[in-house]
Amino acid sequence: MKELTAKEVENLLKEKQPVNIVDVREVDEVRAGKIPGAYHIPLGLLEFRMHELDKSKEYIMVCRSGGRSGRASQFLEGQGYKVINMTGGMLSWEGDME
Template identity: 60%
Template sequence: MKSMTTQEVQEYIKNNPEASLIDVRETEEVAAGKIPGAVNIPLGLLEFRLPDIDKSKEHIMICRSGNRSGMASRLLEDRGYNVINMDGGMMNWEGDTE
């Protein structure tokens, strides 16, 4: 599984403003702040939302600490998606939030 630190993701987003970010935290967690442009798909709903995720794109998976996004990354990788797990999650995120 590919992964990036929060700092690497911040740089990646700056250079790729169209980057696909999927935040797998629960809705109430996301309400406290998310990375601008991230789409919230709670981990428990991810399998049901697979048709909504573009297989031709690379997706950065985000959660609170990196554990749930790691599970989401494995689930998507097993189904042929190109994903990157954000290590450290939002606990280590120092960039903008909305």
């Protein structure tokens, strides 16, 4: 599984790189703030909503600490998606939030 640190993801955003971020935290967690532009699909619904993702794109998976996003990454990789896990999750995030 490919991984990036929160700082590396923040740098991609600052450099205006095209990134697709999927936040797999629960609704109440996301309500407290998320990475600008991140798409929200709670981990428990990922299996039912993965059709909303495009297999031709690469996705950076995000959660609170990196565990759930790691599971999401493994699941989606098994389904043929290109994914990267953001290690450390939002606990490590120092960038802007919305």
